[in-house]
Amino acid sequence: MLQIGPYSFTSRLLLGTGKFPDFATQRQAVEVSETEILTFAVRRMNIYDPAQPNFLEQLDLSRFKLLPNTAGASTAEEAVRIARLSKASGLCDMIKVEVIADSKTLLPDPIETLKATEQLVQEGFIVLPYTNDDPVLARKLQEAGAHAVMPGASPIGSGQGILNPLNISIIIEEARVPIIVDAGIGTPSDVAIAMELGADGVLLNTAVSGASDPIKMAEAMGLAVKAGRLGFEAGRIPKKRYAQASSPVEGMVQS
Ligand SMILES: CC(=O)[C@@H](O)[C@H](O)COP(=O)(O)O
Secondary structure (H helix, E strand, O other): OEEEOOEEEOOOEEEEOOOOOOHHHHHHHHHHHOOOEEEEEHHHOOOOOOOOOOHHHHOOHHHOEEEEEOOOEOOHHHHHHHHHHHHHOOOOOEEEEOEEOOOOOOOEOHHHHHHHHHHHHHOOOEEEEEEOOOHHHHHHHHHOOOOOEEEEOOOOOOOOOOOOHHHHHHHHHHOOOOEEEEOOOOOHHHHHHHHHOOOOEEEEOHHHHOOOOHHHHHHHHHHHHHHHHHHHHHOOOOOOOOOOOOOOOOOOOOO
């Protein structure tokens, strides 16, 4: 079970809703991925024009938890404003804090992310900040009351996978709240590595929406989350420098 604040989930895969080729593909991809948490940018929702098609209307929302995010914010103030708007629209009390420092790297601004997290926790939100893979910042976000911390594997949309597994594993080792690896995932093996490191979940978007076959990729990602988690719980063998025979050698006739 993945527990985030008061909410529990069976699936450990969080899926973004952007850039799918069409709603039908997206709906099937969501279905086969077995995700229970869908994230979307509040700013990109057509809350002002109800006539515009909206992916969320295509879903049975009783089956999913919505995780609105503050994409588009470049300051804590903007992120807080977007979060309040989202809560006032009755979407959900969970919020993914995403405060981006610049448009080239799309890396999170650590200072503004921390400020927004502090403020939104105080206001009673269930706060999930997207952060870089810095163990010190991850600790400070937890101290600020974040309900989960979401370190990036690599830049958003880059598909580079986990660039710093050491940092991610330190963040996981020290965590008191769920750690969800977010952004930069390219392949199911990237997901499996994150889960084998002990991550509590993975959030991804582009790897599925941009795949040649998003539906197949969504299923593969769902399976990778499960396989990686099982592998983590099973406990891997230690790595050794030299070979060790796989079959027992006791009782073998020596030549
Ligand atoms: C959808 C969302 O929240 C993104 O900002 C997220 O970080 C996913 O990144 P990828 O598209 O690299 O998976």
